[in-house]
Amino acid sequence: MKNTVFELIKNKQIAKNTYESVLRGDISDIKAGQFVNIKIDGFYLRRPISVCNVENEELTIIYKVVGAGTKVMAEMKQGTRLNVLTGLGNGYDLSKSGEKPLLVGGGAGVPPMYLLCRQLVKLGKTPSVILGFGSENEVFYEEEFQKLGAKVYVTTVDGSYGIKGFVTDAFDKVEYTYFYTCGPEPMLKAVYDKSVTSGEFSFEERMGCGFGACMGCSCKTKYGNKRICKDGPVLVKEEIIW
Amino acid sequence: MVNTKVKLCGIEIDNPVIPASGTFGFGYEFAEIYDINKLGTFSFKGTTKDPRFGNPTPRIAETPMGMLNSVGLQNPGVDKVIAEELPKLAKVFNKPVMANVSGFSIDDYAYTCERIDKEAQVGWIEVNISCPNVHGGGMSFGTDAKNAAAVTKAVKAVTTKPIIIKLTPNVTDIAEIARAVESEGADGVSLINTLSGMRISLAKKKPILKNVTGGLSGPCVFPVALRCVWQVYNAVKIPIVGMGGVSSAEDVIEMMLAGATAVEVGAANLIDPYACKKIIDDFAQVMEKYHINSLEEIIGGAH
CATH class of the missing domain: 3.40.50.80 (Nucleotide-binding domain of ferredoxin-NADP reductase (FNR) module)
Incomplete structure (x- = not known):
């Protein structure tokens, strides 16, 4: 986990209610299948968003406007500085x-x-x-x-x-x-x-912290209780209990 | 040079900052990003006699300036905590730790406290008689003076370490509960636990939390917490650990002026994993600004 500041360099609508944001910052240690947790002005909890791409010091995220927080994100202007936790979750193998x-x-x-x-x-x-x-x-x-x-x-x-x-x-x-x-x-x-x-x-679940501290997003698996944010979000087929 | 040391139930700690139970796990997630020995101590994840998964998800909801949780005391149970978590904790934390214990009967509390009391690294035992999340359990002890006193008495009888009873604000008169636990030998009280609350999803027209209700925490509860600490300070002589929405060094000082000897920081850790480190780093500057040489000297100073 890293806590750094990213600068928004692009924010555009790419489909119905769907936005693509490119953020410049420290992308070291970000793996496929992980997510970032973004602090947005005016909201207490961070917004967990999956990583779409990392390349040349740029992080691309794509998100759907579903509530007040993502609505504010969609309206963010180029140059906005965002406090972001990166390297969250286990990622794909x-x-x-x-x-x-x-x-x-x-x-x-x-x-x-x-x-x-x-x-x-x-x-x-x-x-x-x-x-x-x-x-x-x-x-x-x-x-x-x-x-x-x-x-x-x-x-x-x-x-x-x-x-x-x-x-x-x-x-x-x-x-x-x-x-x-x-x-x-x-x-x-x-x-x-x-x-x-x-x-x-x-998997997706409502999270408190996003880094394994609050136990807000726990689920039961055949391999024991897991935190979606820390032990997931990726689970293997054999361990899932529906 | 400012002095941040305080004495909590006979144990001196380097500063009054204590991450609150349920927001800091057993410390490892935070030890990955900073040296947690910087803390006064921390209160580890609420531990019960038996392992618990907790409540069904969703168990987190956002609120203006805060959050609701209905985690429901997920923990591996006292046996596993002693066998697995405490040895791991000892590798990243070399100070006395505050054990946090919950239960669903007086026997549960006594059993778990007696076991955890024998662990060398445990400095204090914080007894949660107030968790609002568990059906038929914790709530009843903390909202009734007689039951709160009965838990205190049972726990004191089987332990040697300082017992800090964690109080719920969801009562008519928190000072009455504080007096009741003091009279049965509590060495300290901590307050406030979360306030009972709920949210409803407009899209689904159903409560957001599967448990329907949850505990409110975050900056929105700070004034309520401060008022409770003020009232309890007027009612008892034992030390108070203040908590509820504390997010800055200024908030810690305000809590101490109201009567807190030490201060727990909860939800802030979840939003900013460095929250406690920043508070501790800010003390020198903030204390200087308000002409405070020693934090110990300001306890209850606003009365």
Whole structure:
């Protein structure tokens, strides 16, 4: 964990209610699947946001405006300085991927797949990516994943773009050795049921601190009680209790 | 050179800053980022006789200038705390630590306190008779003078270390409870525990906390905490550990002027993991500004 100040250098809307922010600061020790916890003026608790990318001293996050805090974030101007805790959570284990990892992101669960995909490609793997959204106006980052060299499938619930249905409706098109997923809990459960290999799931929970001190976000697993913020947010398929 | 040393129930501590139970775990998360030996001491995660998962999630909600929690005393149980947590703690903290104990019956309290009392590193035992989160448990002891006194008596009978009874503010007259525990031999009192509260999600039209209610903490409770410390100082002779929304060196001094001998810092640790370190580092400058040479000399100074 590190506590440093980042400067906002870009903040733009990329899809319906969805914003991409680029922050400049100390990105050392940030791993794929981890999150950062951002202090926002006027709010007591920090906002935990997953890491989308880190490159050249820049941290990219993508977030959905869901409440008052993220609304303020969406309106932040370039040059805003933000107090950020980085290096939070366990992150994904890239060593388990095999040659053909499958990455499955749904909505606000898409961003953490990006850094993971980039790093897997760098390791010489050939990842496939399934991105799930509600509707066409919510779709983002399809091209970004394609530019990394991944085979990308997009699903929309209403069928307005790509494959009609849920992320699991694209599973049959893909051959995979292992999978990584992040998204709303019903989607994670569907991926759990549909998947035929082992894999890793990134969970979300309301957090107090984000670094393991308050026990606010605990969950039960087959391997004992875990704190989503510190022992997670990534859990392996074999330990999950639904 | 300013003097920040205070004596809490016969044990001198380098400064009055004590991270509050439930916001500091067993210290390791914080020891990763600063030397926690800088602290006066800290009150470790509330420990019960048996292991507890606590309440179902969500168990955190935000409020204006504060937060609600309904963690519900998640802890590995006293046996594991003694066997696993305390040896690990000893590697990162070399001062007497404050043990925090909760229970659901008088026998529970006595059992857990008796066991934890034998641990060499334990300097004080803070007995939580006020956690508002546990159904049918803690609440009843802290809100009734007779029950509060009964827990104190039972715990005092089986321990040798100073016993600090942690009081709830969710009562009509906190001074009455403080007098009751003093009369049964409590060596100190700490206050306030969290205030009972709740939030409702407009999107879901349901309470945010799965437990419905939770404990309010953070800067929003500071004036309530200060008032309670003031009233209890007028009512008892034993030392008071003040807490509730303390976030700065100025807040610590205000608490001490109201009557606190030492001051616990809770929610602030969760927002800023360096909160206690910063408070301690700020003492010299803030004390100089207000012409204070020794913190011990200002205890109850506003009365």
